[in-house]
Amino acid sequence: MNAKVARKTELRVIRALVADDQAVVRTGFVNLLGTQEDIEVVGEAEDGVQAVQIAAETRPDLALLDIRMPHKNGIEAAREILAASGGATKVLMLTTFGLDEYVYDALAAGAGGFLLKDATFPELLHAVRVVADGNALLSPEITKRLIGEFVHARASRLPAxxxxxxxxxxxxxxxxxxxxxxxxxxxxxxxxxxxxxxxxxxxxxxxxxxxxxxxxxxxxxxxxxxxxxx
Missing domain, CATH: 1.10.10.10 (Winged helix-like DNA-binding domain superfamily/Winged helix DNA-binding domain)
Incomplete structure (x- = not known):
């Protein structure tokens, strides 16, 4: 076994599902993730319904979900994927805006982090690895605005x-x-x-x-x- 094969064998490969109704965005994320030795894209979905179905079939380590999708939005899909997997599949949400009206609801549903669609390649890879490892990731922009807009207004949603x-x-x-x-x-x-x-x-x-x-x-x-x- 040569050094390259041995190194790849030792890697923990993150099996990822990418769901976005915009084909260009979805393909871009798939292609970028596919360049990494430790990330394998096991499925693509163009809406929330497909995302739930493919997640059930492939049992990915991470589901990268657009927060706004037809038929079933990212939050509903995340909730179902997390419930079906018992939390084994982690969820990273994609959002176009620094503060999406559904961000808090997605967190409450169990999403592990958020990534802006205009994120750089290094930011994408970092987010995928952090969330797949079970940690939370919120961009500084989202964190500041999320807390300012939602935490105090919706504090009753979490136990006091x-x-x-x-x-x-x-x-x-x-x-x-x-x-x-x-x-x-x-x-x-x-x-x-x-x-x-x-x-x-x-x-x-x-x-x-x-x-x-x-x-x-x-x-x-x-x-x-x-x-x-x-």
Whole structure:
């Protein structure tokens, strides 16, 4: 076995589904993702109904869904894909605008992140890998406007909690999650092990009744641990 084959064998390949009703956009994303050794496009869909069907057939690691599609929009498709896969398939939403009226609803449905359609190639690859790995990703533009427009207005959609329910360390971890740090980065910042970070995350998620890191970001802003613009 030569070095190139051995390296490819060791790679964790992300199996992706791309859904967008605009053929040019969809083909562009498929072609770009197809250039990477660690990403394999296992299906394409032109609307939400097809996306759900293909996801059921292929069981992708990641579904890249346009938020606005005919027959079944990206949010409805995301909700069904996540439910059918038990959360095994992660969802990355595509949006044309920095603030789409459905962004909050998509987060509530379980989407792991958002990507603007005019994102650069490196931004696309970074987003796919981050979300496929189970982490949340929101662009700075979306995060700032999302929090400003929706968090306070729709806080009732998430259970009410207070910072007092968390230990000092758990509050620190939640703050760093909201600032976009990965588990490894949080461990380095707090000088603790990755395992300890995961333990703190599991505990604070249980206390705050959170499903994923995207919800954790919203709650952190709602609790005042971080503020817009920080």
């Amino acid at each position: 909690h207070s910072v007092g329910e968390l230990t000092t360390r758990e509050a620190e971890v939640l703050t760093l999650i909201a600032r976009g740090l990965s588990n490894a980065e949080i461990a380095g910042r707090l000088t603790i092990t990755d395992h300890t970070v995961k333990t703190h995350i599991n505990r604070l998620f249980a206390k705050l009744e959170l499903r994923d890191r995207a919800q954790a970001v919203i709650v952190a802003y709602g609790l005042g641990l971080v503020r817009v613009g920080e």
